[in-house]
Amino acid sequence: MERFLITGGCGFIGSHLAEELINQGKTVFVIDDLSTGRLKNISTLLDNPKFFLFIDTILNEYILEELIKKVDFVFHLAAIVGVKKVIENPIESILVNIEGTCNVLKLCAKYKKRILITSTSEIYGKNLNVPFNEEADIVIGSTKKKRWSYACAKAIDEFLAFAFQEEFGLPVIIVRLFNTVGPRQTDRYGMVIPRFVKQALTGQPITVFGDGEQSRCFIHVKDVVEIILKLIYKDESYGEVFNIGSENEIKIKDLALLIKEITKSESEIKFINPENIYKKGFEDMMKRIPDLSKIKKIVDFHLNYSIKDIIADVVTYYKTDFLCVNDLII
Ligand code: UDP
Numbered sequence: 234m235e236r237f238l239i240t241g242g243c244g245f246i247g248s249h250l251a252e253e254l255i256n257q258g259k260t261v262f263v264i265d266d267l268s269t270g271r272l273k274n275i276s277t278l279l280d281n282p283k284f285f286l287f288i289d290t291i292l293n294e295y296i297l298e299e300l301i302k303k304v305d306f307v308f309h310l311a312a313i314v315g316v317k318k319v320i321e322n323p324i325e326s327i328l329v330n331i332e333g334t335c336n337v338l339k340l341c342a343k344y345k346k347r348i349l350i351t352s353t354s355e356i357y358g359k360n361l362n363v364p365f366n367e368e369a370d371i372v373i374g375s376t377k378k379k380r381w382s383y384a385c386a387k388a389i390d391e392f393l394a395f396a397f398q399e400e401f402g403l404p405v406i407i408v409r410l411f412n413t414v415g416p417r418q419t420d421r422y423g424m425v426i427p428r429f430v431k432q433a434l435t436g437q438p439i440t441v442f443g444d445g446e447q448s449r450c451f452i453h454v455k456d457v458v459e460i461i462l463k464l465i466y467k468d469e470s471y472g473e474v475f476n477i478g479s480e481n482e483i484k485i486k487d488l489a490l491l492i493k494e495i496t497k498s499e500s501e502i503k504f505i506n507p508e509n510i511y512k513k514g515f516e517d518m519m520k521r522i523p524d525l526s527k528i529k530k531i532v533d534f535h536l537n538y539s540i541k542d543i544i545a546d547v548v549t550y551y552k553t554d555f556l557c558v559n560d561l562i563i
Contacts (some may be wrong), residue, residue, distance in 0.1 A: 234305040240291050240337060241272030241311030244409075245418045246351070253462065262300050265311065266290040269318065270477070271517055274417050292331035294357045301340045306465065309337045309350040315422020319383040319531060320511050330386035338393055342401040348362045351464055354389055354411040354478060354521050355384040364524035367409070367474050378516045391474065404471045406464060411478025411523045413544050415454035416550035423511070426451065429489055430547045433498035442507040445486025447519045452479040453538035453546070463532040470531055476523035483540055495544050
């Protein structure tokens with residue numbers, strides 16, 4: 234496979250994937266409407282003769298069709314993500330996340346193109362039986378709690394993907410990404426590590442939601458890219474859904490302490506009610522741990538980055554990146 238399309242290729246994960254494919258000498262087409270992605274994320278690729286950028290939405294079926302025809306493989310990453318963004322823009326996020334994915338699947342089926350779509354650990358919802366196995370029940374909160382619209386939209390995407398696979402023989406892989414972090418992830422949509430790092434670097438209070446006893450397992454974006462690029466070359470991956478994440482759990486209050494220590498910050502750690510920040514519609518999960526036994530049977534699965542490495546990389550990014558420094562001032 235030589236020619237790849239990445240929907241959402243200017244985003245946090247998409248841009249790292251584009252960079253790696255270009256490093257491997259592949260040709261990369263990107264479609265991104267820059268709604269959450271940034272040109273800055275792919276600025277080093279723009280002069281590369283094997284990199285082609287189309288600033289447009291995946292709701293534009295015409296351009297999408299032209300691009301899908303050209304490539305051997307499609308990575309579908311374009312989506313509205315982040316708890317804050319989803320709560321604040323529910324209509325846009327539901328529509329883009331379902332209709333956009335449907336467009337991509339339909340066209341990949343029409344041209345018989347291989348595709349990987351990114352889903353989310355959010356899909357397990359309030360299920361308490363960690364670690365989450367891919368076959369686990371989906372336990373979603375009330376439709377009055379806007380956060381759950383994201384999990385439901387992604388669940389519909391998965392149903393659609395399997396339906397296209399069954400009815401049209403679409404070769405599709407679904408990956409459910411667990412808390413993925415690294416350089417270029419913005420704090421704007423609520424993700425905890427960029428938020429805490431920015432708060433720590435600017436001397437603002439580090440805002441731990443609730444009592445901070447809730448935990449997450451964080452994985453470096455470069456590890457995710459490496460694993461995805463192993464998965465697509467295995468025939469057994471197609472028609473399947475896989476968890477991708479780290480199994481190393483950390484409580485959010487300990488994460489705050491670690492970030493304070495690594496940044497040598499004087500910031501106070503403040504325990505707050507998240508509904509004071511988000512509009513109503515927030516509901517938290519206590520734990521999110523992936524069961525990785527399925528993916529470990531298919532690829533050699535190991536992580537290169539610890540939680541300290543991840544934080545250090547995010548800190549470096551926020552300290553050195555010019556526009557981020559501007560963000561810090563704003
Ligand atoms: N969180 C927090 N303070 C913040 C942002 C997030 O304590 O300023 C917590 C949040 O309540 C959750 C965890 O950090 O328990 C991870 O949040 P994020 O939005 O990054 O990911 P998700 O909840 O989707 O796993």
